[in-house]
Amino acid sequence: QVQLVEHGGGFVQGGGSLRLSCAASGRTFSSYAMGWFRQAPGKEREFVAVINWSGDYTYYQDSVKGRFTISRDNVKNTVYLQMNSLKPEDTAIYYCAESRNAGVQVTTRAYDYWGQGTQVNVSS
16 A cells, blocks of 8 residues: 655745655555645645656646755655745645656646645745
């Protein structure tokens, strides 16, 4: 059974940084793309970033381009989201997800497994 466990959320002032991590277990991590999504109160879950199986291709939501960086370590079975220059509008629960295939996907329905989420709060 696949398990995804996120760490790294918390409170930060605007302009600050946080690094999220997501440890995966249960199937061959290096065979699947990994994504980060977020959900703010009263809003739908939205795509943030995705990385392909090998880590050589990434794709971001426009609002986080240049501020967030997704990466993965296929030895440690872990995906990361480095978040810099954080803004209050980045406040949300952040979820990592494991895709059903190796290529990048931006819709929630393309992901089979989800973590429990980690809260990120950015103050102004």
